[in-house]
Amino acid sequence: MDTMRDRFISTTSQLLDDDPRLAVVLAEISRDGFDAAERRHPDRVINVGIREQLLVGVGGGLALTGLRPIVHTxxxxxxxxxxxxxxxxxxxxxxxxxxxxxxASYDWPAGGFTHMAPGDVALMDTLDGWAVHVPGHPDEAEALLRRAAAGDGRDYVRLSMQSNERARPVTGAGFSTVREGRAGVVVAVGPMLDNVLAATEGLDTTVLYATTVRPFDGAALRRAVAGGGTADVVLVEPYLAGTSTAAANDALAETPHRVLGLGVARRELRRYGQLEEHLAGQGLDARSLRERISGFLTRT
Structure with a gap:
């Protein structure tokens, strides 16, 4: 199976052929993958070198001319x-x-902390008007990218080396129901779904799946907790823990509830290790999630 980044390159190269409104701005990263597209569209594939402020500035400038920039690193x-x-x-x-x-948060541990960004979604959340997409499979990444490229708004698409085993339909911006239960709701974001499903196997919980996290689908969360007494909600996000707890609290303002936000801790894991070791070190592997989720849902 190709990676989300592979799919981004192939999909975007095709989109450049199909839509003269699109332009790609790079800062060396993934440049080789766009060699063929650059030969076909030398005026719409721009590599600025390792100059990230310029990368975004050029993207904004292209947008002011009427183009739709796709900016990547x-x-x-x-x-x-x-x-x-x-x-x-x-x-x-x-x-x-x-x-x-x-x-993503720590896809390349050998790159060190400079190449880790667990706080990216929380930082984007301080800005108005950005839609944030977190695919869990290359097929989902392609669908979300095509939708974003065809639009006119501000979109952030977060790709990862982590992937669920199979893709889920991406039919809209809302959360989808993967499993129904009566003893709590677990929201799995993007590549966290497989581990959440394994962690909640046999538990009487509803599992919602989110590939678009901003705007936050508060209506889907309210529907999932409807009919109960106190609502117990666990958010499992592949970035900074607690990033969406305020959004969940706002969605359930009229309902007695508890929310547990699981994700990447603020502490820095200073050993390089491997991706799977960082996942376990953050308590986001299936075994750790089962302990944390079941402990929260059974706590009185």
């Missing part, structure tokens, strides 16, 4: 380093574009 260099440009060159200028990241 690692998450830490796309959201964190040039955050001022994201805020001003897109949001303040009132233009749209598609930011597509790679690397």
């Amino acid at each position: 690692f998450a830490s260099f796309l959201v964190e380093r040039p955050f001022e440009q994201v805020k001003l060159d897109f949001g303040h200028q009132g233009v749209g574009g598609v930011l597509v990241s790679a690397g």
